[in-house]
Amino acid sequence: MLQTRLPRSLSSKASHSLQRIFPFQSSRRISSSPPIFQNKLPPHKPNPPDPSPSDSLFHIIRRDLKGTSRWIVYGSLAVIATAETTFWTNVIYAKYFAKEGDEQASALLERFQEAIRGYRQRYLFNYGRYYEANLWGL
Known part of the structure; x- marks a missing residue:
């Protein structure tokens, strides 16, 4: 039997309070108790799949x-x-x-159209440079 040896000076009340502190020490036999000191690794989590x-x-x-x-x-x-x-x-x-004479609406559209023209010019220029530099020998 797995029991702790208590000094005789401790009463039964003291042994009861020790059982609350050390609950794994019980009156069961060692052979029937579950393995306490077994090295259990946490379950392996696989990496999440690629999206x-x-x-x-x-x-x-x-x-x-x-x-x-x-x-x-x-x-x-x-x-x-x-x-x-x-x-x-x-x-x-x-x-x-917007009404034809709305200045604020026409200013917004003009800025938007200018941004599109600038983007197209830069995109075509940079694409031409990439094509010349990287695809010349094909």
């Missing part, structure tokens, strides 16, 4: 991020979506629903 093309952004966020990080990403996406929606709403209003 497939069908995984949406929200599925990847839900699967990989935990707690506060997930909600920060959700909040950031909401702010970006709000800004993007506001911008395109103003552009559509200026193009299709």
